[in-house]
Amino acid sequence: MPLLDIDKDKCVGCGACIDACPFGALSLVDDMVVVNDKCTGCGACLLACPMHALSLPDKRPKEATANLADYSGVWVWVEQFNGQTGDISMEMLGQGRKLADQRKAALTACVLGHHVEHITKEAISFGADRVFWVDNESLGSYTTAPYASTLINLIHEYKPEIFLLGASARGRDLAGSVASLLHTGLTADCTGLDIDPENGLLMQTRPAFGGNIMATIICPHHRPQMATVRYRVFEKPVADCHRQGQVIPVKAAMSADRLTAHVVDSILEKDEVNLADARVIVSGGHGVGGPAGFETLRKLAEVLGGAVGSSRSAVDAGWISYAHQVGQTGRTVRPDLYIACGISGQIQHLAGMKTSKVIVAINTNPEAPIFNVANYGIVGDLFQIVPALTKQFKKRLHK
Amino acid sequence: MNIIVCIKQVPDTTNVKINPETNTLIREGVSSIINPFDMYAIEEGLRLKEKFGGKVTVISLGPPQSINALKEAVGMGTDEAVQLSDRAFAGSDSWATAYTLSLAIKKMGEFDIILCGKQAIDGDTGQVGPGLASQLGITQLTYVFKIVRLDPGTGTIAVERLLEEGREIVEAKLPALLTVVKNINQPRSTSLFHIRRASQLIIPTWTVADLPGADPSSLGLKGSPTQVIKIFSPPKREGALDLIKADGAEEAAAILADKIIAEKIL
Structure with missing residues (x-):
C-alpha cells in the first residue's frame, strides 16, 4: 500500500516537496514526483507542495473494536503523587468536561492510589460527574502493572469512548501499556483535542519533528480513543466545591503481594520547582x-x-x-x-x-x-x- | 546475559532549518542517524555485557536503508543485528510497531533485558517501549537515568527513574524492558575493529514471512489504530520582537519589568 498519494494531474514537478522530505523519499522522474520506499507517511511534504498535489491515502478497511456504539463517555486519569494531584489532571478535567458536553455524555475521573479519598471530591469539584475510586496498597506508589490492569478491567466493564491521561512520565508510561493491551490507538503529547461535529470522533492534534509540523490524528475503529495531553495546554477550570457527583469504590486488579516492581526510594529535588508545571x-x-x-x-x-x-x-x-x-x-x-x-x-x-x-x-x-x-x-x-x-x-x- | 536493544533510524535534525515563510522544514542533503536516545540504550547494553558477559543484539524496524543504523550499532560493538523490513510494515503507528517488534523478539528466544531510548526525536511519542513491554508481558521501567544494581543470580534489577518531581528507585524482576534518558552514560564511538566486523557481518532482514503467527491485519498502515487526517504548519508566534534599547542594564531591566508586569502573566 503506498503511503503517499501523488495527484499526477496537479504535480508540476517543481521539486518543493523533495527538499521538505526528512527521509529523502521523493525524487523527480520525467518532471513528475515519485515516492520510493523510504517514505514513512509522515506528511511533512504535504505543506511544501504549492499545487496541493500530495495527500495521505485513506485507508482503514477493518473494524477492530466490536460494537463501537457501546462505548460512551469521557474518562480522565487523575495522577497523584504522595496523595497530591498536579494541575495537569485538572486541566484535563476542564477539557474533558467540554468534550463530554459536546458528546452529551458523562465525565468520569479515575482516582487510583492508597489513602486518596480526598482526591475524589477534588475531581468532582473540577468537573467530573462520576469518580472511580480505587484504594489499595498495591497502588500506593505508582508502578505500571497494578495501575494498568485496574484501568483495563474498568475499561472492559464500563466502555469509555475517550480516555485522557497527562503526558507526564507516569502518564506516558501508563498510557502506552494500557493502549497496547487493549489494542487501541494512542496519540501521545496532544496539544489540541476537539470533537469532529460530523462524525463525533476525537480529533487529536500533536506536534511532530520537534514542533515543526502539526498533525491531527483520529482513531476511527478502535475504542477507547486514547490520548496523552501535554502540560499547560488547556485552562485549569475554577473549582466548584458545591458540585455533586457519584463516587464509586472499585477493587484493585492486583494485590500488593503480586507486584513485580517496587518503588523503594524517592529522591525529590528540593527547592526546585517542577519544570513541566512551572509558570x-x-x-x-x-x-x-x-x-x-x-x-x-x-x-x-x-x-x-x-x-x-x-x-x-x-x-x-x-x-x-x-x-x-x-x-x-x-x-x-x-x-x-x-x-x-x-x-x-x-x-x-x-x-x-x-x-x-x-x-x-x-x-x-x-x-x-x-x-x-x-x-x-x-x-x-x-x-x-x-x-x-x-x-x-x-x-x-x-x- | 542476553540483551536486546531496539533502535530507530531518524532524520538528522541538526541539518534541519525552518523556512520562515512557509514554516516548513528545509533539509540540506538527507542524512539519517541512530535516534540519539537509542545511542544511550546501545551504550548501556554494551556496558552490561562488559560487566556480566553475554550478548547484545540490536533490532530495528524500518525501510531498507535502516540497515545502516544497525551497521553503526555493530560498529560500536554490539554482537548481532536483526533488521525488520517489509512493505507490509510500512506506515506502522506505535501500536503496530510494538506488535511487530514483539513478534520478532519472541522469535529471537530467551532474553534478560530489553533496552530502548525513551522516545524517538522524529515522532516524539515514547510509546513503543511501553507498548512492546506490554505485548511481551514483561515489566517496563521507563525514563531510566541509572541502573543502580543488577543481579543476574537472583534475576533482579534496581533502576533510578527520572520523573517530574525528581527521581525514584524502582526494584523489579527480570526480564524487563528499560527505556533510557540522556546522560545515563556517554555513548562510545564506533571503533575500527568493530566497523570491520560490521562490514563482514551478515545482518538478516526479516519480513512478514519470517515472523511466525503474524496477523497481517495487525501490521503496518492497515494494523495501525491511529490515522493522520491533517498536517499543518504550527501557528506562528504572534507579534514582532520588542527590542529594548536603554542606557545601561538598570534602565533596560526597569523597562522590561514594566512590560512583563503589563502582560499580566505574573
Missing part, C-alpha cells in the same frame, strides 16, 4: 559560563516563583543537571514566561520552548536566533541584566 522559567545556556552563573539565574527565578531551565550545552558542560534541560533531548515546556539568558536558540532548544506564552531573550549577540521567537529582547551581558531584573521585579512584586 515561569528562567533558563541559561552557553553564555552563563559555569555553575556559578546559574546562581544568578536562580535568584531571578526565586523572585518570580519560577524554575531554572537550561540549554543542552550547559548540561553537557556539567554546569547543571539533566533534569533542567529544555529542548528536543530534554523537556518540552510551556510556561507563561520563559526568560532565555545566554541561549543562542538552536532549533533543538526552540522545539522545547517556543510555545511559551511570553518569551524574553537576553543575549550579547544581536544575531542570535533566539530573538526570532522572542517577544522581548535585550542585547547585553546577562550578568548585568539578570541581577538588575531581579532587583526591579523585587521592587514591583513587593518581595
Whole structure:
C-alpha cells in the first residue's frame, strides 16, 4: 500500500516537496514526483507542495473494536503523587468536561492510589460527574502493572469512548501499556483535542519533528480513543466545591503481594520547582559560563516563583543537571514566561520552548536566533541584566 | 546475559532549518542517524555485557536503508543485528510497531533485558517501549537515568527513574524492558575493529514471512489504530520582537519589568 498519494494531474514537478522530505523519499522522474520506499507517511511534504498535489491515502478497511456504539463517555486519569494531584489532571478535567458536553455524555475521573479519598471530591469539584475510586496498597506508589490492569478491567466493564491521561512520565508510561493491551490507538503529547461535529470522533492534534509540523490524528475503529495531553495546554477550570457527583469504590486488579516492581526510594529535588508545571522559567545556556552563573539565574527565578531551565550545552558542560534541560533531548515546556539568558536558540532548544506564552531573550549577540521567537529582547551581558531584573521585579512584586 | 536493544533510524535534525515563510522544514542533503536516545540504550547494553558477559543484539524496524543504523550499532560493538523490513510494515503507528517488534523478539528466544531510548526525536511519542513491554508481558521501567544494581543470580534489577518531581528507585524482576534518558552514560564511538566486523557481518532482514503467527491485519498502515487526517504548519508566534534599547542594564531591566508586569502573566 503506498503511503503517499501523488495527484499526477496537479504535480508540476517543481521539486518543493523533495527538499521538505526528512527521509529523502521523493525524487523527480520525467518532471513528475515519485515516492520510493523510504517514505514513512509522515506528511511533512504535504505543506511544501504549492499545487496541493500530495495527500495521505485513506485507508482503514477493518473494524477492530466490536460494537463501537457501546462505548460512551469521557474518562480522565487523575495522577497523584504522595496523595497530591498536579494541575495537569485538572486541566484535563476542564477539557474533558467540554468534550463530554459536546458528546452529551458523562465525565468520569479515575482516582487510583492508597489513602486518596480526598482526591475524589477534588475531581468532582473540577468537573467530573462520576469518580472511580480505587484504594489499595498495591497502588500506593505508582508502578505500571497494578495501575494498568485496574484501568483495563474498568475499561472492559464500563466502555469509555475517550480516555485522557497527562503526558507526564507516569502518564506516558501508563498510557502506552494500557493502549497496547487493549489494542487501541494512542496519540501521545496532544496539544489540541476537539470533537469532529460530523462524525463525533476525537480529533487529536500533536506536534511532530520537534514542533515543526502539526498533525491531527483520529482513531476511527478502535475504542477507547486514547490520548496523552501535554502540560499547560488547556485552562485549569475554577473549582466548584458545591458540585455533586457519584463516587464509586472499585477493587484493585492486583494485590500488593503480586507486584513485580517496587518503588523503594524517592529522591525529590528540593527547592526546585517542577519544570513541566512551572509558570515561569528562567533558563541559561552557553553564555552563563559555569555553575556559578546559574546562581544568578536562580535568584531571578526565586523572585518570580519560577524554575531554572537550561540549554543542552550547559548540561553537557556539567554546569547543571539533566533534569533542567529544555529542548528536543530534554523537556518540552510551556510556561507563561520563559526568560532565555545566554541561549543562542538552536532549533533543538526552540522545539522545547517556543510555545511559551511570553518569551524574553537576553543575549550579547544581536544575531542570535533566539530573538526570532522572542517577544522581548535585550542585547547585553546577562550578568548585568539578570541581577538588575531581579532587583526591579523585587521592587514591583513587593518581595 | 542476553540483551536486546531496539533502535530507530531518524532524520538528522541538526541539518534541519525552518523556512520562515512557509514554516516548513528545509533539509540540506538527507542524512539519517541512530535516534540519539537509542545511542544511550546501545551504550548501556554494551556496558552490561562488559560487566556480566553475554550478548547484545540490536533490532530495528524500518525501510531498507535502516540497515545502516544497525551497521553503526555493530560498529560500536554490539554482537548481532536483526533488521525488520517489509512493505507490509510500512506506515506502522506505535501500536503496530510494538506488535511487530514483539513478534520478532519472541522469535529471537530467551532474553534478560530489553533496552530502548525513551522516545524517538522524529515522532516524539515514547510509546513503543511501553507498548512492546506490554505485548511481551514483561515489566517496563521507563525514563531510566541509572541502573543502580543488577543481579543476574537472583534475576533482579534496581533502576533510578527520572520523573517530574525528581527521581525514584524502582526494584523489579527480570526480564524487563528499560527505556533510557540522556546522560545515563556517554555513548562510545564506533571503533575500527568493530566497523570491520560490521562490514563482514551478515545482518538478516526479516519480513512478514519470517515472523511466525503474524496477523497481517495487525501490521503496518492497515494494523495501525491511529490515522493522520491533517498536517499543518504550527501557528506562528504572534507579534514582532520588542527590542529594548536603554542606557545601561538598570534602565533596560526597569523597562522590561514594566512590560512583563503589563502582560499580566505574573
